[in-house]
Amino acid sequence: MSVPARYDGISRFLHWLIAALVAAQFLLGWTMPGVHRDTKPVGLIAGHLLVGTALLAVMMCRVVWRISHRPPDIEIARPLRIISSLTQFALYALLIVVPLLGWISASSRGWNVTLLSAAIPLPALSPTGSSFGHEMGDVHAVLAWVLFALICLHVAGALLHRFVFRDQVTQRMISW
Ligand code: HEM
Numbered sequence: 001m002s003v004p005a006r007y008d009g010i011s012r013f014l015h016w017l018i019a020a021l022v023a024a025q026f027l028l029g030w031t032m033p034g035v036h037r038d039t040k041p042v043g044l045i046a047g048h049l050l051v052g053t054a055l056l057a058v059m060m061c062r063v064v065w066r067i068s069h070r071p072p073d074i075e076i077a078r079p080l081r082i083i084s085s086l087t088q089f090a091l092y093a094l095l096i097v098v099p100l101l102g103w104i105s106a107s108s109r110g111w112n113v114t115l116l117s118a119a120i121p122l123p124a125l126s127p128t129g130s131s132f133g134h135e136m137g138d139v140h141a142v143l144a145w146v147l148f149a150l151i152c153l154h155v156a157g158a159l160l161h162r163f164v165f166r167d168q169v170t171q172r173m174i175s176w
Pocket residue numbers: 022025026029030035048049051052053055056095098099100101102103104105106113134137138140141144147
């Protein structure tokens with residue numbers, strides 16, 4: 001079961017950039033102060049918004065790149081291929097939906113959401129004080145856990161290919 005081809009340079013760059021941004025985003029989300037009615041978006045919370053919108057922008061580039069560039073073929077058992085495709089699809093979906101829900105929640109708190117630290121103002125996705133926006137903040141927190149679980153599954157799959165199956169599947173994204 002050999003897999004000679006590897007992902008192209010842009011795909012590998014975007015993959016590891018997103019991995020770093022997601023790691024930073026979870027750290028910020030879990031260490032920032034609790035968000036309440038009068039909380040101001042400063043300090044770690046400002047960092048969470050900054051990294052989150054950057055992550056969403058990079059994800060958009062990744063989706064466009066993925067649609068226009070077919071990944072290298074792999075020869076793996078059908079059940080594994082199905083699990084892998086479903087996990088990857090869910091990861092893409094959550095990496096777009098979770099930031100969007102965070103953005104809706106931030107807008108409902110009346111916070112200005114920007115890209116690249118105020119360089120590019122982004123529109124509000126919900127009116128200030130909206131209860132829908134508030135509820136989406138709760139969904140954001142729950143789906144962040146689902147995303148975390150999927151990332152663990154994704155990493156476990158990569159380690160399984162590398163150290164148990166000892167095939168080249170993981171190497172396609174690692175080797176430079
Ligand atoms: C993949 C990207 C993101 C991840 C993994 C993530 C993760 C998290 C986590 C773990 C929390 C803490 C939840 C808790 O209280 O237990 C949180 C809260 C929050 N995040 Fe994010 N976040 C992301 C993107 C964003 C973006 C793009 C924004 C806004 C532009 C945002 C805005 C918020 C807000 C406002 C809260 C407080 C939620 C509330 O209590 O209403 N997040 N996020």
